[in-house]
Amino acid sequence: MHLKIAILAGDGIGPEVTNEAVNVLTTVANARGHVFEYIPLLIGGVAITAYGTPLPPETLEKTLRCDAALLGAVGDNKFNHLPPSERPEAGLLRIRAALGGFANLRPAVAYKALADNSPLRPEITDGADILFVRELLGGLYFGEPRAWHKSTDRAHNTMVYTRAEVERVARIAFDLASRREKKKITSVDKANVLECSQLWRAVVTDVSRDYPTVTLEHQLVDSMAIHLMTRPRDFDVVLTENLFGDILSDESGVITGSLGMLPSATLGGKVNLYEPVHGSAPDIAGTGKANPIGAILTAAMVLRHSAGMEAEAKLIEDAVDEALNEGNRTTDIARGNVAGQTTLATTQMGELILGKVEARLSAA
């Protein structure tokens, strides 16, 4: 197999964690006789610095000719003064829209090894295994009109959804739920206040009629934020719109142990886009404190969803599990005074997991 992968490392810790993910992908490709061709491209703040735009045309054109795109993160405080349309984040929103993927899968699982590192008690998180399905191309992030009228000190954004937009992401969520053990969907909205959410709830309910084996429940987003922290094991697939999904999936980092542990895959478009859930973390960029596990698990999702390599994807996930079980930690998951733990820098954690992936590849 020859797989062409656009590498959009971006800003801050983006390149640091992406490097570790690419090393893992290369090891898997070499061991299995495949060729993974990487096309490094600029996006975000580094693209503004080089070309004056967060999404240079070359980046988009070349990414559209790839089989998959792996993104690190975008965002740099030095561009905070710019309007949203010119900031690094606009490059990410534009490429998401152009690639067309609308179903953003964000798994959040509680790792047994990290039970003592989570701020939540182990009996709350033990066994939690949630798959967020976040609608990625609609809602407030893309709705028009939008503006900040400085002369009148007034600003507005538009939340808009169509039946078709809700239906297509709901079908993906129900398909995924029907293949999981619990077969349950929690659809999250704000239907007590927002018309968009009333449409969302109606469409999701309509779609559910085609999936009799899947149980559907609805939750309002404000109380869902607390249910996720107090009873995460009650949830299976959580389906929600763009902004709510952005917020709740970051929150689920608490269940897993850290935001730096969370991977994602965006499906349904011309080219699947893979990115860890976290941002560019300017507070730790360049310090070796970035956790590469979210990016490495994202590489596993590339294999699963763009290369048909389920066994190898699982093998990477098992290697991560083993690294954690042995007490290896990056700074973000080294909370508390727990005996038997070793704190590693980004590259050390990457190399350790890589070694475990290599060992598993040659054993399999």
Ligand SMILES: NC(=O)C1=CN([C@@H]2O[C@H](COP(=O)(O)OP(=O)(O)OC[C@H]3O[C@@H](n4cnc5c(N)ncnc54)[C@H](O)[C@@H]3O)[C@@H](O)[C@H]2O)C=CC1
């Ligand atoms: N997909 C993307 O490219 C995203 C970009 N951003 C951008 O990132 C910049 C920073 O945003 P923040 O709100 O600070 O969110 P963030 O996700 O970058 O960081 C939040 C906190 O989590 C920590 N953290 C994040 N990833 C980590 C990792 N892999 N290992 C260890 N610790 C990690 C950070 O050090 C920070 O304390 C902003 O410019 C924002 O717009 C934010 C979210 C997503």
Ligand SMILES: CC(C)CC(=O)C(=O)O
């Ligand atoms: C455009 C991004 C910065 C939004 C975000 O935080 C995310 O998609 O997770």
Ligand SMILES: [Mg+2]
């Ligand atoms: Mg986010």
